[in-house]
Amino acid sequence: MSEPLLRVDGLVKRFGGLVATNNLSLDVAEGELHALIGPNGAGKTTFISQLAGELRQDQGTIQFDGKEITPWKTPVRVQHGLARSFQITQLLPDYTALDNVAIAVQARRGHSYHFWKDAHSVTDIRDDARRQLDRVGLGARADTPVSELSHGEQKQLELAIALATSPRMLLLDEPMAGLGTAECTRMIELLKVLKTEVTILLVEHDMDAVFALADRISVLVNGERIATGSVDDIRNDEAVRVAYLGEGDA
Numbered sequence: 001m002s003e004p005l006l007r008v009d010g011l012v013k014r015f016g017g018l019v020a021t022n023n024l025s026l027d028v029a030e031g032e033l034h035a036l037i038g039p040n041g042a043g044k045t046t047f048i049s050q051l052a053g054e055l056r057q058d059q060g061t062i063q064f065d066g067k068e069i070t071p072w073k074t075p076v077r078v079q080h081g082l083a084r085s086f087q088i089t090q091l092l093p094d095y096t097a098l099d100n101v102a103i104a105v106q107a108r109r110g111h112s113y114h115f116w117k118d119a120h121s122v123t124d125i126r127d128d129a130r131r132q133l134d135r136v137g138l139g140a141r142a143d144t145p146v147s148e149l150s151h152g153e154q155k156q157l158e159l160a161i162a163l164a165t166s167p168r169m170l171l172l173d174e175p176m177a178g179l180g181t182a183e184c185t186r187m188i189e190l191l192k193v194l195k196t197e198v199t200i201l202l203v204e205h206d207m208d209a210v211f212a213l214a215d216r217i218s219v220l221v222n223g224e225r226i227a228t229g230s231v232d233d234i235r236n237d238e239a240v241r242v243a244y245l246g247e248g249d250a
């Protein structure tokens with residue numbers, strides 16, 4: 001079997017007496033959409049933050065593309081293709097959708113201090129940003145300020161910004177959160193396309209989305225991975241039903 005793109009071994013994160021990540025090991029194969037589910041407080045966001053390099057683990061190792069990345073800071077992880085989607089809270093509300101993506105593209109290319117000096121590179125950056133907006137179905141909203149975008153469009157913009165760093169693997173933390181039914185459907189369709197282009201680790205509470213998208217699902221309870229399997233495996237896993245999906249649910 002080929003090496004997984006992401007390999008996590010024995011990760012532990014404590015907050016005082018609370019073990020938020022409990023000896024967690026997990027593999028994500030190249031090309032896979034791996035969903036991570038679990039009840040509130042199970043430690044999903046804490047895990048994603050450690051993968052992104054925003055939170056330092058107490059124990060364990062993280063390998064990406066065969067390299068040990070455990071000591072690497074976030075920007076180095078991003079340069080090597082491991083990117084977390086930006087949250088809506090990090091968008092610049094007075095700037096247009098295009099500007100928000102262009103700033104991310106600019107950062108990726110390390111142009112931060114010479115951005116306005118080179119007209120060609122500016123055009124190039126804006127073209128690239130426009131491509132990312134097209135990819136997430138926001139092309140027609142490029143010149144709209146973020147504050148005027150709907151919640152669903154802002155979630156699409158988060159994705160465009162993450163894609164602007166050309167990731168090999170995307171870490172997505174609840175892309176469906178707060179979306180209405182129609183917006184959810186649109187996001188699922190969008191992720192179906194993106195999953196053919198990039199490996200994805202998806203944290204999501206919306207089980208319709210998880211079941212529609214996941215190649216494999218891992219279940220986290222109290223910081224511990226209690227199961228990993230296909231959609232059918234997880235639906236039929238007794239321990240998962242008891243711990244998370246709820247016994248007796250339809």
Ligand SMILES: Nc1ncnc2c1ncn2[C@@H]1O[C@H](COP(=O)(O)OP(=O)(O)OP(=O)(O)O)[C@@H](O)[C@H]1O
Binds near residue numbers: 020038042043045046
């Ligand atoms: N910075 C922190 N300091 C102390 N405790 C924290 C911190 N961050 C998270 N926790 C605790 O760690 C546990 C895991 O939290 P985390 O947010 O990772 O769970 P989650 O599975 O993402 O939950 P949700 O589905 O509600 O987003 C919780 O008990 C939480 O209160």
